[in-house]
Amino acid sequence: MTFAEFIGFLFDGRVLAFVAATLATLVAGIGSAKGVGLAGEAAAGLVSEEPEKFAQVLVLQALPGTQGLYGFITSFLILYKIGVFSGKIAELTTAQGFMFIAAALPIIVVGYLSAIFQGRVSVAGISIIAKKPEELAKAITFAAMVETYAVLALLASVLMIMIGIKI
Amino acid sequence: MAIVEMRRLTLIGMNSDKDRILRDLMKFGVVDIIDLQQQDADETLSVLEKDGNQEEVAQLENELARIRGALDFLSPYRVKQKKSLFAPRRQVSVDEMAKTADRRQELMEAADRVYQYVDRLNRLKNEVTRLESDIASLGPWRDYPLPLEETRTKSTVIVTGTFPASVNEELLRLDLMENAAESSLYKIGQDKDYSYFYIIYHRSLEGVINEILKKYDFSRVIFRGMAGTVEENIARCRAGIEELNVERKLVESQIQEIAALADDLEVLYDYFSIETEKRKALFNIVRTSSTFILQGWLPADQSENVKAKLEKKWDCIVELREPRPDEDYPILLRNNAFVKPFEMITRFYNLPKPGTFDPSAVMAPFFCMFFGLMLGDAGYGIVLTIAGAIMLRKYKTEGIIRDIFGLMFYCGISTFFWGAMFGSWFGNFFDILFNKTPAIPPLWFIPLDDPMRMLMWSMIFGAVHVFTAMAAQIYMLVKRREYFAAIFDVGSWYLVLIGVVLFAVGGAVGPVGKYMALTGVLMLVLTQGRHKKGLFSKLFSGILSLYNITGYFGDVLSYSRLLALGLATGVVANVINIMGALPGRSVFGFIVLFIVFLVGQTFNLAINLLGSYVHASRLQYVEFFGRFYESGGKVFKPFKRITKYTNIKDEEDN
Numbered sequence: 078m079t080f081a082e083f084i085g086f087l088f089d090g091r092v093l094a095f096v097a098a099t100l101a102t103l104v105a106g107i108g109s110a111k112g113v114g115l116a117g118e119a120a121a122g123l124v125s126e127e128p129e130k131f132a133q134v135l136v137l138q139a140l141p142g143t144q145g146l147y148g149f150i151t152s153f154l155i156l157y158k159i160g161v162f163s164g165k166i167a168e169l170t171t172a173q174g175f176m177f178i179a180a181a182l183p184i185i186v187v188g189y190l191s192a193i194f195q196g197r198v199s200v201a202g203i204s205i206i207a208k209k210p211e212e213l214a215k216a217i218t219f220a221a222m223v224e225t226y227a228v229l230a231l232l233a234s235v236l237m238i239m240i241g242i243k244i
Numbered sequence: 245m246a247i248v249e250m251r252r253l254t255l256i257g258m259n260s261d262k263d264r265i266l267r268d269l270m271k272f273g274v275v276d277i278i279d280l281q282q283q284d285a286d287e288t289l290s291v292l293e294k295d296g297n298q299e300e301v302a303q304l305e306n307e308l309a310r311i312r313g314a315l316d317f318l319s320p321y322r323v324k325q326k327k328s329l330f331a332p333r334r335q336v337s338v339d340e341m342a343k344t345a346d347r348r349q350e351l352m353e354a355a356d357r358v359y360q361y362v363d364r365l366n367r368l369k370n371e372v373t374r375l376e377s378d379i380a381s382l383g384p385w386r387d388y389p390l391p392l393e394e395t396r397t398k399s400t401v402i403v404t405g406t407f408p409a410s411v412n413e414e415l416l417r418l419d420l421m422e423n424a425a426e427s428s429l430y431k432i433g434q435d436k437d438y439s440y441f442y443i444i445y446h447r448s449l450e451g452v453i454n455e456i457l458k459k460y461d462f463s464r465v466i467f468r469g470m471a472g473t474v475e476e477n478i479a480r481c482r483a484g485i486e487e488l489n490v491e492r493k494l495v496e497s498q499i500q501e502i503a504a505l506a507d508d509l510e511v512l513y514d515y516f517s518i519e520t521e522k523r524k525a526l527f528n529i530v531r532t533s534s535t536f537i538l539q540g541w542l543p544a545d546q547s548e549n550v551k552a553k554l555e556k557k558w559d560c561i562v563e564l565r566e567p568r569p570d571e572d573y574p575i576l577l578r579n580n581a582f583v584k585p586f587e588m589i590t591r592f593y594n595l596p597k598p599g600t601f602d603p604s605a606v607m608a609p610f611f612c613m614f615f616g617l618m619l620g621d622a623g624y625g626i627v628l629t630i631a632g633a634i635m636l637r638k639y640k641t642e643g644i645i646r647d648i649f650g651l652m653f654y655c656g657i658s659t660f661f662w663g664a665m666f667g668s669w670f671g672n673f674f675d676i677l678f679n680k681t682p683a684i685p686p687l688w689f690i691p692l693d694d695p696m697r698m699l700m701w702s703m704i705f706g707a708v709h710v711f712t713a714m715a716a717q718i719y720m721l722v723k724r725r726e727y728f729a730a731i732f733d734v735g736s737w738y739l740v741l742i743g744v745v746l747f748a749v750g751g752a753v754g755p756v757g758k759y760m761a762l763t764g765v766l767m768l769v770l771t772q773g774r775h776k777k778g779l780f781s782k783l784f785s786g787i788l789s790l791y792n793i794t795g796y797f798g799d800v801l802s803y804s805r806l807l808a809l810g811l812a813t814g815v816v817a818n819v820i821n822i823m824g825a826l827p828g829r830s831v832f833g834f835i836v837l838f839i840v841f842l843v844g845q846t847f848n849l850a851i852n853l854l855g856s857y858v859h860a861s862r863l864q865y866v867e868f869f870g871r872f873y874e875s876g877g878k879v880f881k882p883f884k885r886i887t888k889y890t891n892i893k894d895e896e897d898n
Contacts, residue, residue, distance in 0.1 A: 136854060139851075139854055140854075140858065142851075143812075143851075143855060146812060146816065146851065147812065149816075149819075150811065150812055150815045150816065153815055153819055154815065162822060213592070214589075214592030214593065214861065215592070215593075217858055217861070218858075218861065218862055218865050218866075220858075221858045221859060221861070221862040222862070222866070224858075224859075225802065225805070225862075228804075228805045228808045228809065228859075229804065229805075229808075231808050231811075231812070232699075232804050232805075232807065232808040235695060235808070235811060236695060236696070236699070239692070239695050240695060240696060
């Protein structure tokens with residue numbers, strides 16, 4: 078394989094589409110892992126004092142986990158779109174490949190960052206639960222405010238993949 | 245309906261009847277007692293003497309804690325009836341409770357005995373642990389033939405101890421033979437860390453031996469306080485444990501005996517907690533030497549009944565009056581069976597302010613619909629509806645748990661409906677099962693195939709929601725007779741928003757929309773600066789108010805989450821099915837499909853249940869309540885019997 082062939086291979090549309098699918102689950106997943114991890118530490122701290130609050134803080138811990146799921150959905154839709162599940166992967170141009178990467182970017186970046194920030198809001202929410210367990214709904218709402226942007230990012234990614242890119 | 249109307253009750257009664265009147269009020273359970281001892285409660289009353297006895301309450305609370313602790317200890321010893329998580333509580337009549345309360349001396353003693361027994365049990369357990377560790381440490385010495393108390397004879401010394409397992413025994417023996425011939429070394433055993441030895445040597449060799457042993461990292465083992473051979477000692481420990489276990493069984497059987505009283509202790513606990521509540525109520529009451537005054541809020545529809553009952557039975561004066569406009573009465577919500585579970589969503593936000601209205605009824609259909617759109621799977625809907633219905637049948641006690649099942653039931657129906665519309669039955673499970681696409685065609689359309697259409701509908705649903713919020717806003721303003729604000733602050737936005745939409749649609753309605761929007765804009769520019777001074781700043785504020793349009797559009801765009809979360813549920817459900825189908829169409833394949841389906845769909849349902857709840861709530865709290873809802877009410881907390889273990893049955897004695 079010559080160097081030119083190697084570069085040409087890297088810019089194959091299918092490779093780029095797979096890179097997009099990989100990054101969506103990978104990066105958003107790392108973000109969620111961080112967010113859920115942050116919240117989990119705080120939750121464990123509270124549960125060590127008051128084990129009966131387990132169910133409440135578990136909900137708060139789970140909230141930053143959705144970004145990873147959104148990343149996964151994006152990956153799935155990319156694979157679905159290029160025909161991985163129908164058994165025949167479509168021929169893609171380099172431009173189409175880059176379009177997949179562009180389409181995945183919202184959920185990659187926003188998913189990653191919003192998961193971490195949502196994790197921090199969840200931590201703060203857990204301290205609400207520590208003092209006022211009856212205010213769970215408010216703690217959840219604060220965390221849900223952050224999630225809005227992950228939802229919008231997912232939406233943008235999904236629309237671009239499903240409608241924006243013509244194969 | 246909605247917010248229950250309240251009456252303020254003033255009761256003046258004789259101190260001699262106080263206890264029994266309070267008992268009656270507790271039985272009615274509809275009066276929220278006002279704290280008259282507070283400084284700002286009522287000036288005319290604050291001169292009176294304060295009631296209540298702190299010591300009595302502390303004493304009762306102490307007894308509650310004692311019973312509670314005893315019950316916790318007893319719980320593993322109680323005869324277990326098979327009890328489901330949501331089994332109804334035991335019914336206890338007032339008489340039975342009084343009888344149990346008469347036995348309080350005996351029961352409290354029993355409770356205290358539990359503590360003693362548990363203490364003894366712990367000591368016995370510690371003792372057993374000690375003996376067991378003795379046995380464990382003697383284990384390697386099992387083959388040591390000499391009595392343990394013998395550490396020297398007239399001319400020899402006997403030393404027991406260990407070398408590291410890695411010790412070079414040959415070298416050691418050689419060393420001993422060369423430098424201390426009058427000694428002999430015996431090996432007893434070996435495990436993975438140590439070798440066990442004993443050495444007998446002549447007294448004169450003390451120094452030399454010590455030196456050699458040190459060189460080989462010898463550490464002495466001393467059997468303090470033990471006599472006889474190792475075997476004998478181990479046997480003695482075993483016998484000791486045996487004995488302790490017998491005693492432990494004895495103590496446990498004694499605890500078991502008390503455990504038979506646990507049911508009575510529970511009743512006594514509830515009795516004491518009712519008494520405590522009653523004593524605590526006194527802290528809200530003021531008194532003179534022979535009378536007392538109590539005030540409280542109660543629902544208007546029950547007020548006359550309570551007044552009649554009290555006045556008939558006791559020598560007392562009862563007065564009722566409507567709340568004054570500035571008075572913050574406590575908030576109790578009352579709605580029909582469908583809206584009832586959704587009150588919980590309102591309560592989680594905050595209760596409405598007195599004099600406003602309860603948004604639960606307006607909010608409930610939207611919550612239900614949005615939840616269904618986001619979960620959007622007929623299979624999940626069926627699961628939720630059935631689970632909710634079963635639990636509702638089983639769990640009759642009013643309260644938050646029943647509300648949750650109610651939510652499950654209604655939102656399940658909505659989920660089923662939207663799932664059928666979108667053709668999602670556990671994702672594409674049936675497509676895969678029957679190898680046919682689509683096995684069950686959607687009643688409407690499949691969002692994944694046409695996301696733009698779903699996005700548009702999400703926005704339309706959102707717009708309806710926002711318009712409803714604006715209507716509620718107008719309702720609030722009209723109720724307060726602020727007609728001008730109703731027409732110009734909210735009404736003009738109706739014109740602008742509807743106009744813009746019509747204009748965007750175009751065609752015949754296009755020009756109509758244009759003029760509607762312009763009229764609305766004109767109204768806003770002319771009126772929104774009306775609180776400012778000076779013509780210029782009035783106009784400027786008016787123009788600036790047009791910026792609010794971004795708020796409306798932002799809110800409507802926020803409903804795009806209906807599409808996003810709906811897709812999220814559907815896609816993951818499909819992925820699970822596709823994964824399950826990977827092994828192919830064989831018997832083995834179907835078994836795998838079934839297992840993957842069960843585990844995966846349960847997981848997906850759980851995750852998206854949380855997501856749908858969170859986002860359906862958020863849409864209510866931020867986009868809907870944000871426009872009109874005035875919260876900040878106090879919860880209506882009636883003075884009633886709060887019990888932990890039992891439910892009290894009343895005889896109709898009056």
